[in-house]
Amino acid sequence: MKILVINPGSTSTKIAVYENETPLLIRNIKHTTEELAAFPRIIDQFEFRKNLVLKALESEKIPFNFDAIIGRGGLLKPIPGGVYEVNDVMLDDIIHAMRNHACNLGCLIASELSLLLPGCRAFIADPGVVDELEDVARITGSPLMPKITIWHALNQRAIARRFAKEQRTKYEDLDLIVCHLGGGISVAVHRHGRAIDANNALDGSGPFSPERAGTLPAGQLIDLCHSGRFTNDELKKRISGRAGLAAHLGTTDIPTVIRSIEAGDHHAKLILDAMIYNIAKEIGAAATVLYGKADAILLTGGIAHSDYVISRLKERISFIAPVYVYPGEDELEALALNALGALRGELPIQVYK
C-alpha cells in the first residue's frame, strides 16, 4: 500500500511517501519568517504548500498514485485521539476555523489531492485539538474562559510510545512529562496513556516559543486590545506568528539565534535564556500534576537538536526525573502508520461530526 503524508507546520512543510512501513521519501522544507509573511492568512498558503508537495514528488520521480493521503489534523472541535476520515463537516469546520495554524492545511491538501485519484482515501490522525484533560485541569479563574488545550498530540504520543518500547514497557504503564519544542511549545502530562494536562501551545498558555507569546499578563493585554494601535488580526498575530522569538529577535530559527549569541549579541542571549527558563517552569508545574513522581521527561521537536537549549534546560529540570531527548519528530511515520492501520482494518476509522 502506498501512502502520501503531508505535515504543514508553522515553520516547515514535511512530506513523506511510504510503501507499507518503508519510507520512500522524507522531505523537510523549512520556511523563513519573511517567506510566510507574504501570505496575509494561513489559508492563502494552500496553493503554495500543495505545490511543494507535488514538486517534491516530481523531483523524486515518485508517481502520483496512492491508496491514502493523510494530513496533519487541523484545529477542529476538541475530539478524542485516533484516525479520522476527512469529510465535509471537517472541511467546513477547517475553512471556518476560529484559529489559524498551518496544520489546518493538512486535511484540505489531503482531500484535494485524494480527489484526483479514484479510490484514494483522505485521513487525519491525532490533531492538536485532542482533549483528554482531567476536569480539574479545565478550570481557570474565569468561568467565561475554561482552559482549552492545543498541543503536539501526534508527536508527543509517538515519542512516548517509542520511549516505552525502548524501556521494554507499555506507554499505558508510564507517567511521563513530554515537551515538544517546535514553532510552538507544548508540555503535557501523560498519566498511564492519557494526556491529563497540556497547555495551549497556539494562543493560550505556557512558555513563549519561536513564534508564540505563551501566557501573557491579562490586564496589559486588555489595555493593548483597546489602545487602537492594532486591528484584531494584527493583535492575534502578536500572540501567534509574530510573537516569541520572532517578535523579540526577528527570526524563529534557533541556529541563527545561537550564531548571534556566539557573535556577542547579549540581547539574543537574554531572550533565548528567558525562553528556556519559561519552558523549565512549565515542566516544573507539570511535575506537580504527578505529585512529583514522573517516570521520565521526554524532550522532542526541532529545537531538541540544539545543545545550547537542551543543556540549559537539563540543568533546571533534571532533579525532577531522568531526561531523554528525541530531536525532531516522529509525526510523518506516526501519520503513515495510522493510515496503514486504518486501511488494513487494524485501527477504527472515526467519523468527525
Ligand SMILES: Nc1ncnc2c1ncn2[C@@H]1O[C@H](COP(=O)(O)OP(=O)(O)O)[C@@H](O)[C@H]1O
Ligand atoms: N538542527 C537544529 N538545531 C537547532 N534548532 C533547530 C534545528 N532544526 C530545527 N530547529 C528549530 O526547531 C524549530 C522548528 O521545530 P519543528 O519541530 O520542526 O516545528 P514546526 O513543526 O513548528 O515547524 C525552529 O525554531 C527551528 O529553528
Ligand SMILES: CCCC(=O)OP(=O)(O)O
Ligand atoms: C497546532 C499546535 C501545535 C503547534 O504549535 O505546532 P507547531 O509547533 O508546528 O507550530
